[in-house]
Amino acid sequence: MLDPVALAQSLIRCPSVTPAEAGALDLLQRELEGLGFTCHRLPFDGDGTERVDNLYARIGSTAPHFCFAGHTDVVPVGDAAHWTVDPFAGTIENGTLYGRGANDMKGAIAAFVAAAADYLKDRELQGSISLLITGDEEGVAINGTRKMLDWLKARGEVLDACVVGEPTNPRLFGEMIKIGRRGSLNAEITVIGAQGHVAYPHLSDNPIPRMLKILTALNERKLDDGTDHFDPSNLEVVSIDVGNTAANIIPAAVTARLNIRFNDRHTGASLIDWLREVCEMSGGAYELRPHISGESFLTAPGHLSDLVIHAVHDVTGVMPELSTTGGTSDARFIKDACPVLDFGLVGATMHKVDERASVADIQALTKVYRLVLERFFVK
Known part of the structure; x- marks a missing residue:
């Protein structure tokens, strides 16, 4: 043998x-x-x-x-x-x-x-x-x-x-x-604002509050309770990046990355639609870059x-x-x-x-x- x-x-x-x-x-x-x-x-x-x-x-x-x-x-x-x-x-x-x-x-x-x-x-x-x-x-x-x-x-x-x-x-x-x-969906969300001096916020557009609004909405939603064969679906925010090294500048953009491990109550496409809907509700410009690793x-x-x-x-x-x-x-x-x-x-x-x-x-x-x-x- x-x-x-x-x-x-x-x-x-x-x-x-x-x-x-x-x-x-x-x-x-x-x-x-x-x-x-x-x-x-x-x-x-x-x-x-x-x-x-x-x-x-x-x-x-x-x-x-x-x-x-x-x-x-x-x-x-x-x-x-x-x-x-x-x-x-x-x-x-x-x-x-x-x-x-x-x-x-x-x-x-x-x-x-x-x-x-x-x-x-x-x-x-x-x-x-x-x-x-x-x-x-x-x-x-x-x-x-x-x-x-x-x-x-x-x-x-x-x-x-x-x-x-x-x-x-x-x-x-x-x-x-x-x-x-479980399926796996990675997504990168960039909220776009306008850079400016912190002393003159009316002349700029701080994207961070809108990003916080988006992430709060995503985090607070319970996706499901699981199924007979699957645990509940789970969303994790893995990174929030501004790249701002100065204390007196409002940044032009902020980017967050997240992963969703999802069961058969969802598809990658349905979750992308949900992410886009939440981003739209925040108001202002954004970019959503999703990638489905597997259903x-x-x-x-x-x-x-x-x-x-x-x-x-x-x-x-x-x-x-x-x-x-x-x-x-x-x-x-x-x-x-x-x-x-x-x-x-x-x-x-x-x-x-x-x-x-x-x-x-x-x-x-x-x-x-x-x-x-x-x-x-x-x-």
Whole structure:
């Protein structure tokens, strides 16, 4: 059996900080082609963004088609001097694998490749297995999964189910499966006034009071009470900037940035309309620059979630919770192609110094993925 821990170590040793490929996809391609997968490298660029390399690998040509999605890109390590190990060495100490990407999400990719290898070794596949691996999940997410899905659609390839290997467990392996995600909307609001001397306010237009009026109205509105599967939507103001270094000048403009994490009671478009309405009510000139990172979505509990729930329980004895908490993942794009959920390792140290994953958890995740494949293809 292919060793998932050794493969995870090799992937960690590729310093694939977004958008660098750094050999991670080359390594995966060699492993997958050795298992009989047909691999396609899919570099995309444009839209004013950096070029990103991606990998699509498939074995089989018929339905049903099970896809595993993930990303080899990782976030920067920060100050490497704060790490207790080399962040790209793949060090194992006391049963724990250390390194950037250990749980987010090179450990899960390695687990799935090992699970697929074990599943395929003694059988003729009745269907198709694929891996959709991007190098753009931790970046702007423009030249990765979204464009890969467009490429698949143009080829007439249909996915029947997908598991994304994001780290979904807060503390204990097996405790949580993500069956949906909140939407995310970023917005920048600039209120425009007229600069002037503070001693002559009638000759200027101070934009700050109008900005305070806007932010107060936004903050005071309760967006919703949540739903059966989602927490209440939440707006957070993350920055207010004037850029004024003088005490005797009324500024010409003030800019605020905010983020809304929203459930399926809203859409990005409906929230933008609301932001614009509040800005209009304040009076005066303003600019609104919104960006929707992803819409909320839910894969209703059913066949796919049942497969993963029972596989997790059989391997760990834990009955996982179905959740929609946390940030976004590339499942927000895949949900338009097929039922999708996220399940991976414990994410307590993702993006942190000394990111790490339990060796036992990587091995358990391999067993979970192996059971999911076995049961998915049962007629």
